Amino acid sequence: MQIAHVIQSINPSQGGPAVVTPRLASAQAKLGHEVTIVTSDGPEAIASYRSVLEGIPGIEHIRFEYLPAPRSQFGYPIRKQTHSAIHRTISGLNFLHLHGVWDTLLLSVGRLATKERIQYALRPAGMLDPWSMGQKKWKKKLALAMGRRALINRAAFIHVLNRDEHDLIAQSLHPHCPMHVVPNGIFIDEVPEITPGYRFRAQHRPFLNNDPYVLFLSRLHYKKGLEHLARAFVHVAQKHERLKLVVAGPDDGDEKRFRHLIDDLGIASRVLLAGPIYGTAKYDALKESLCFCLPSYQEGFSLAILEALACATPVVISKQCHFPEVGHAEAGLVVDQDPEEIAKAILTLATNTDMHHKMKRSGRELIERDYTWPEIAQRTIQYYSKYIR
16 A cells, blocks of 8 residues: 655654654554655755654655645645645555644645545644644634635544544534544554663763652643643652652743743752653653653643653653543553642652552553554554545
8 A cells, every 4th residue: 555644844853743653654664555754844854853763663664755835824835836746746645644734734735635536534633622722722713714624524534542532523623524543652662671770860960869750751832731740849849858850852832931930939959851852861761760740731642651651650641641541551640630639649659669560560561452553553554445445
């Protein structure tokens, strides 16, 4: 099968969709399919994060195509050569997979795919969740009216990441096409064995020394709920004199506010802002932590949670992460987005050794059973086959 994944950018600093897309594509290629990633990242941009991509199993089988984003905000290519480039790229494909909703590249490709009778799946990755739709609400309403609603309704199916996303989209947008739940996954091969010496901890001495730490690993963006984590850590610091907080990830608009907040709360001396970390360093940080914490306002299906579980690291996550299976599997604690409840969960893991060890085992088992990319890729292929004309 000839498949193309279309996404505005696969720069890993852009968050989940950019990280997930090359992994799903690689897993499909490893099943024997011919897979292309179509992006507005030029060759130089892709080369700049090639080192991050190289660790993905099967990435060498993926072809990359560059398409400049249409200049019109409503997705109509204003130049004939842009239209021709899109036509050449999608001609002869069996199926398209569009990642996102609002980018003009997706709208233009979707329109031409409909004209050429090429079926596509649309993966909104949480962007159609009511909380997300409430951000810049009027701009998104206008975008829906100017073509995005048609892009949604003309899809062969909407690829949703969890049952909550399915139900919320059904209730709020009433799409004309079916929806199928296919979660994100992980390559077990990407998770290296922990090495003696605790490399992440060694890089951040004397701050960490031998003290336990809670790890936040994500973009520093308002929706990640960092203010709740900071306020929760005030309670933690009062009751646990050694526990530290490590906040790692690229700034996406919220770092300055977070720095001011931890200063105002008087916990700055217990908090390390480690910046963005990738590859082996990321897995070292996860494996050496007491637990991973993500108190988000909204998540589609957090890859960082999956990575933590694959590292046998217990997680403390908000209900808005839409991952109740963590609680069902006893692989972590799913809590309200409330500082006192978050603090209670962290302190429970810090003091209950038996629970902590059990969650470490349960998390790894949950990933190996239900959330590996080869199995998830096979499910997507089955859905593509169902809708190919």
